[in-house]
Amino acid sequence: MTIYTNIEDLRLAAARKVPKPFFEYVENGSYDELTLRANRRDLDAIRFRQRVMLNVSERRHGGTMLGEPVTIPLALAPTGLCGSMCADGEIKAARAAQRFGVPFCLSTMSVASIEDVAAKVERPFWFQLYLMKDRSISESLIDRAKAARCSALVLTMDLHVEGQRNRDVKNGLGIPPKLTPANIWSIVSHPGWALPMLRASEWTFGNLKSEVKNAGDLGELAQWVKSQFDPSFDWRTIDWVRERWGGKLIVKGILDADDAKLAVKAGADAVLVSNHGGRQLDGAASTASQLPAIRDAIGGAAAELWADSGIRSGQDVLKFLALGASACMIGRAYLYGLGAAGEDGVTRALELIRDEMDVAMALTGLTDAAKVPPDLILGAPSRSAQEPAAEAYITHLDG
């Protein structure tokens, strides 16, 4: 049995198992990948406050996300072409998430359709919507998500135009994908990926093929998709989506305090602070650097505040919680698991993150992941009230 000690082990295994164009599609950031690196650099730079002499024998990792119970405070982020990591990838990831007790979010740009996933999982999942210029398609996707009993809609706001990912262009993984000799070799030399893929139930944009004429031609479908991202929508569009959807709404891709306020005002139930994992605006700030200002701007509002971009460990999750998020999402961390070992790999990614969180909680004196004080990390302004008896004793000594 392969031993995976951290997400990096899963990443390396996925790099071996998945053909290079598809692995790099996941790995990529946009342009010079400045924001991709900033996400990691800023999380890495945060230091915990090590605490001892606090009774941490009982530790609670779970909580809720929009009222849904979670075993750890994170969800699997929507990822387009998730099914390129392994055959039926979306279904495997959704199953692993549900067994583990965290939400799975299906992308508009997934390989498996909403209906395919709904037929293969036990509980409701979330659906992510990209707004299309042709509003009837957005309407139809919303209606299909409702019919499939999706329990929340994630409205992604930061892909109204597409950032270029240079490695995709070089690998011919543009739109349509090019079958260059290098790509063909890359596929045939990875039989562990390619053979199950031949038996996969779907190999196109599963949600969109029924919405588009000539969808049988992957090239034409892909060109159409590219032309459909809608740069004209504004915060008023959230109203339109909210009314049509009528359920819980998560606004994704917020990186600015003013935008966070607009999203809350427009009725978001949760705001997801995100720079799309460094795949869109290159030169945008890291999520970790923006989260405190956004917390200050909308803290206390009814909307939940979540964050993603850069998480590769349970320690990273705790850092985002200390910076003001109540929950997180992960993209690549679970895609690496999926590429390395399918459904089991996603489970392993979640176990690793939970176990890392658990140890970091114990060593920072934290007993409840739903109550993370800002000064769990160094540099935060106020002293926490993690353990009232200890705080009272310290006050007594100070006095």
Ligand SMILES: Cc1cc2nc3c(=O)[nH]c(=O)nc-3n(C[C@H](O)[C@H](O)[C@H](O)COP(=O)(O)O)c2cc1C
């Ligand atoms: C391969 C890949 C595909 C993605 N596709 C989508 C998508 O279809 N819709 C969306 O809202 N976000 C998409 N994202 C962004 C993720 O939802 C999430 O914001 C990001 O992965 C978080 O960063 P991380 O990968 O460092 O965890 C994608 C990310 C990756 C890595």
